[in-house]
Amino acid sequence: MATLPVGLSPQESGLSYVPEAYVIPSLGKRGSVPKAHIPVIDIAALRSDSEEEKARVTQKIKDACLRWGFFQVVNHGMTEPVLNDSLSACLKFFESPPAVKEKYLSTNVFSPTRYSTGLKTADDSVQFWRMFLKHYGTPLSKWTETWPEDPSDYREKMGNFLEGFKRVSLDVIPAVIESLGVNPTKLTEKFKKGMDVVTVNCYPPCPQPELALGLPPHTDFGCITILHQSDHGLEVFDEQDQTWKSVPAVPGALQIHIGDQFEALSNGIYKSVLHRATLNNVKTRVSIAVQYSLDFEEQIHTAEELIDDEHPRKYKPSSLKEFLNFLSRTDVAASGKNYGETLKIEEN
């Protein structure tokens, strides 16, 4: 499929106005969005031997998942240099000459490493003020070779970062499963061999940030997403009062989203969080969102422990491969279609 050469989109070329295809009429007059009182959870105890301390953290995770499907974590074990270096390596990639990015330009969602703009591609009918790079994470021995060679430290910095992130995921995922009253042992073994889909988002300054978005309202398809950002800009939808709220910046904190596949695992007890990325007109924001799922074709099912006569199964099984098939045949930006909706079993 034809696509714009790298560097020519309005957000890459620094256009001084927002073209029609980027204007989101439903944004209306945005004014100031209230802050969300999102729990900030110290997860150090998840790595300790104290069952009592672990249970305390697990309870906090449960409360946050029920209320928001979202929380922030601190004391996650990632060091500041590893976190900072990953963002600088990503920013350098986006600032590289077009020839560096052209190698990865693709509209094929199955490409292991893919650069593009907007939500899915520059050809979508609705556009978003974003550039992105997608690739897989661990095991590094399998995927590093597929990542950009330029900038020269990208592979090293992202490798350190993604190994640390995987460890955080293996602390948080069992705790989320446990918080549902489900034994996490078997699934955790599968997650060790699971896929991490890495999306590096770059949102350059936008001349009219009130008119456009970096990413439209969406839920993430995976089990959980862990997000690391250079600056705030993420908003979550508060189901309680049906309004958008901004996620406060907490230095060093990582953001954790419940995704569609964990909503299905929980039989709808936890809901995947609706979120969107907003823009500013001052500085480039970079975020790294890693979605964790089982192996490519391995399906995740609703936990049997959560199904009985009163609580029938509400979700179909799903896999990363099935999600990518959905994505390749759907113009998500124009249709507003969401993968999570396709997983719901219709009630008779």
Ligand SMILES: O=C(O)CCC(=O)C(=O)O
């Ligand atoms: O940049 C952000 O804050 C959000 C990124 C995101 O939602 C995604 O990559 O799925």
Ligand SMILES: [Fe+2]
């Ligand atoms: Fe997302």
